[in-house]
Amino acid sequence: MQDRVHCADVEPGHTVTVAGWVHEIRDLGGIAFVILRDRTGRIQIKFEKDEQPDALVDTGLGAARESAITVTGAAEKEPRAPTGVEIVPESIDVLAPADPELPLDPSGKVDAELSTRLDNRTLDVRSERGKAIFRIRSALLAGVRDEFREHGCTEITTPKIVATGTEGGTDLFPITYFGREAFMNQSPQLFKQLMVGSSLERVFEIGPIFRAEEHNTPRHLNEATSIDFEGAFLDHHGAMDVCESLLGAAYERVATECADELAILGLADDFSVPDGELQRLGYDEAIERVNATGDLDEPLVWGDDLSTEAERVLGEEIGQHYFIVDWPSEIKPFYIQSYDDDPSLSKGFDLMHPRMELVSGGQREHRHDELIAGFEAQGLDPTAFEYYTEMFRFGMPPHAGWAYGAERLLTTMLGLENIREAVLFPRDRQRLSP
């Protein structure tokens, strides 16, 4: 099949070999068509029953929908064909027949439940919608990778089996590692910080994070993809600048590379790239504005995290991406630095989409003694983190960083209802396979 031609590249006047799936069979009596689909598009195969050998016609029209086939024949101009070209077959091979009872209809004519789609992802991602989402995901990540490199970052990969948690002790997946207790990593946080202290200075990682959260919501996964950044000699505002530019780059790449996919998702005229500086709203003002709406049953008090409802109310008010800055130190992790002139306030920030949080980040505590004090203030034992804290005795520069949830970025970009649509094989409380 080395000389295979893709559907989009078939030109009239040549004998070609195409390969793909049987998308549709249209039998009009004396004449019949098989529509073959590959990753580039579709092509019409014409059968004239009286003029072609019976065996060829039987093979072509006998292959059930979604069978994988290859066809060799003359490509001819045909204005009535969907692409203006059709193939008159000389030979057909059914490479892999499909069972006629399909668990879902990849042509998209019959809607399937999300759970059926997730159970049959191979067939689901043959549909235009399924394929469009994952082509866009790929473009988004390519855009992000290129932008990181523009910012002088080195791509790193860090262990996913670790000895300690970083994001609070309650949502860790424990595993047994040669008889010792270990965990699936919640975040590359400590490793990326260790690398800004190396001469790499600016690093990024795109990889899995594991959260044993009990939430069963349209925006939580138990295995998510984190887009992590960390940079040396940078404060939290510098990190927010990088965060903003990554957001623009991700949207831009999708807008320029995925026009067809956006059209399939109904977003052709409704896709705008966020540009300019995003609002950096102080936490104090954020809770004031939420409370002023009177929409919450219980008003927020200083020190509260923003509930889902509070995020929704504020998102509706602001109507576009925005940062929340200057969070109370007590609700941010030990590695976030507080303001020296007001230790109750931290240099942590979140980037919000009107529907949900996309990013957490902040300036980090790079001073050894203050870092140890931070562990103790949060009731953590610093000796369990010595591999990390020790490196802060050897010239760890001021640094800052953040992490996007890749699936949340895609979910909000495409207006998907459920985050599970944005990941091929989601892990949630019920779903451990496929």
Ligand code: AMO
């Ligand atoms: P945080 O825990 O806020 O911060 O995670 C960062 C971003 O990751 C995404 N995310 C998730 N997405 C789907 N399902 C989940 N269960 C889930 N948990 C997190 C969100 C979130 O904003 N170490 C810090 C980051 C940093 O400071 O650099 C951290 O992990 O989009």
